[in-house]
Amino acid sequence: xxxxxxxxxxxxxxxxxxxxxxxxxxxxxxxxxxxxxxxxxxxxxxxxxxxxxxxxxxxxxxxxxxxxxxxxxxxxxxxxxxxxxxxxxxxxxxxxxxxxxxxxxxxxxxxxxxxxxxxxxxxxxxxxxxxxxxxxxxxxxxxxxxxxxxxxxxxxxxxxxxxxxxxxxxxxxxxxxxxxxxxxxxxxxxxxxxxxxxxxxxxxxxxxxxxxxxxxxxxxxxxxxxxxxxxxxxxxxxxxxxxxxxxxxxxxxxxxxxxxxxxxxxxxxxxxxxxxxxxxxxxxxxxxxxxxxxxxxxxxxxxxxxxxxxxxxxxxxxxxxxxxxxxxxxxxxxxxxxxxxxxx
Numbered sequence: 001x002x003x004x005x006x007x008x009x010x011x012x013x014x015x016x017x018x019x020x021x022x023x024x025x026x027x028x029x030x031x032x033x034x035x036x037x038x039x040x041x042x043x044x045x046x047x048x049x050x051x052x053x054x055x056x057x058x059x060x061x062x063x064x065x066x067x068x069x070x071x072x073x074x075x076x077x078x079x080x081x082x083x084x085x086x087x088x089x090x091x092x093x094x095x096x097x098x099x100x101x102x103x104x105x106x107x108x109x110x111x112x113x114x115x116x117x118x119x120x121x122x123x124x125x126x127x128x129x130x131x132x133x134x135x136x137x138x139x140x141x142x143x144x145x146x147x148x149x150x151x152x153x154x155x156x157x158x159x160x161x162x163x164x165x166x167x168x169x170x171x172x173x174x175x176x177x178x179x180x181x182x183x184x185x186x187x188x189x190x191x192x193x194x195x196x197x198x199x200x201x202x203x204x205x206x207x208x209x210x211x212x213x214x215x216x217x218x219x220x221x222x223x224x225x226x227x228x229x230x231x232x233x234x235x236x237x238x239x240x241x242x243x244x245x246x247x248x249x250x251x252x253x254x255x256x257x258x259x260x261x262x263x264x265x266x267x268x269x270x271x272x273x274x275x276x277x278x279x280x281x282x283x284x285x286x287x288x289x290x291x292x293x294x295x296x297x298x299x300x301x302x303x304x305x306x307x308x309x310x311x312x313x314x315x316x317x318x319x320x321x322x323x324x325x326x327x328x329x330x331x332x333x334x335x336x337x338x339x340x341x342x343x344x
Contacts, residue, residue, distance in 0.1 A: 257283070
């Protein structure tokens with residue numbers, strides 16, 4: 001699936017010197033998708049992956065730096081590994097010119113943008129000097145859901161808006177039913193006053209109900225377990241409240257694997273916190289998943305530290321993780337997942 005592109009989309013027809021310079025810093029072969037643009041879209045739709053398009057230049061130094069410092073970056077490759085397909089094309093080829101024209105790319109290469117392969121809509125774009133750290137952070141926004149879920153969400157929102165519009169239009173033209181209550185009330189009041197000019201006595205039903213209710217509570221006040229409803233919160237025993245507080249204890253967080261560590265034994269996860277922050281962290285696949293709770297707890301402010309749970313974002317669903325599960329990252333299937341921290 002991921003092989004170095006060697007077809008006409010990238011090979012072009014430039015002279016030998018340009019051709020040699022274009023391969024001075026080639027991107028990792030496993031990160032690029034082979035074939036034409038339409039085929040890349042087809043595969044992205046089939047696999048429910050976002051399509052990353054990279055418009056490159058054979059002569060611009062920025063394009064070579066992008067290959068060397070961004071696409072070859074370990075964090076970037078892990079971020080796109082299971083959520084994206086990367087398709088690269090040169091601006092001096094027919095495909096590159098079509099892409100530039102269709103998406104109205106005015107910035108000089110390198111240009112990188114994410115599209116929904118189903119609709120072809122451009123979702124996000126980078127140009128100029130592109131840094132690995134910033135592109136990783138931006139790409140993580142697409143971990144929450146795939147292209148199919150994005151389309152389903154948009155469809156639901158449009159249906160809701162249409163239904164609300166139709167309902168408001170119906171209410172606007174709806175004619176209210178005539179009310180005769182006021183006229184009959186006036187007639188009844190006049191009849192009551194015209195009977196020997198006597199005034200109808202006010203009703204004491206509400207006051208009697210409140211008095212009966214107080215008598216019921218008063219009759220129960222001599223029992224040991226009775227607490228008036230308006231006094232319960234004020235008379236809570238502070239010692240009991242302290243006992244109910246959850247003591248959060250997690251294992252000591254181990255050191256993060258280095259970049260030169262064997263990729264086959266390392267997994268990467270992205271964590272989204274309640275305040276919107278996103279943090280990425282690598283773990284050894286053989287380590288227990290409890291270290292994920294330790295990592296999350298270490299990034300929560302002291303003033304906000306309280307019981308929380310971790311939810312794995314799965315396209316179209318979600319899964320609450322069990323902190324007491326006896327499993328490693330490899331066994332749990334959490335590798336390259338998006339995890340959300342939510343309060344209990």
